[in-house]
Amino acid sequence: MKTYFVQIKCQLGKTYEVASCLAEAEIASEIYSVAGDYDILAKFYLDDDVDIGHFVGQKVQGIAGIADTRTLVTFKAF
Numbered sequence: 001m002k003t004y005f006v007q008i009k010c011q012l013g014k015t016y017e018v019a020s021c022l023a024e025a026e027i028a029s030e031i032y033s034v035a036g037d038y039d040i041l042a043k044f045y046l047d048d049d050v051d052i053g054h055f056v057g058q059k060v061q062g063i064a065g066i067a068d069t070r071t072l073v074t075f076k077a078f
Contacts, residue, residue, distance in 0.1 A: 001045050004052055005072040006060055007038035014065030015039045021063045038070065 010018045015033060019040055022028050028042040046055060056071055 001047055002052075003074045003077070004044045004046060005074065006042045006044065006056060007034075007070040007072070008040040008042060008060070008066055009037070009068040010039045011065050011067050018063055018065045021065075022060075025059070025063075027059050038068075 008018065019031050019033065022031050022040070022042055027044065029045055030043040032041045033039065034041045042060070044055075046052065052071060052073070056069060060066070061069055
């Protein structure tokens with residue numbers, strides 16, 4: 001299993017709607033609102049055989065109100 005973080009930029013006024021959709025879809029293990037260039041930081045645990053690009057493109061970017069995403073691949077937790 002691998003851990004990924006996805007930074008999500010929302011359309012203006014849509015942050016809470018996007019966060020609610022992510023939570024209802026039950027695909028993220030943790031969802032945070034954040035300050036800065038992005039509005040949401042979501043943590044995902046995916047099986048090794050899951051294509052992260054396909055997953056983000058289909059499961060995350062398909063949520064209404066998302067303007068942009070940035071995926072961070074993790075290596076080791078300390």
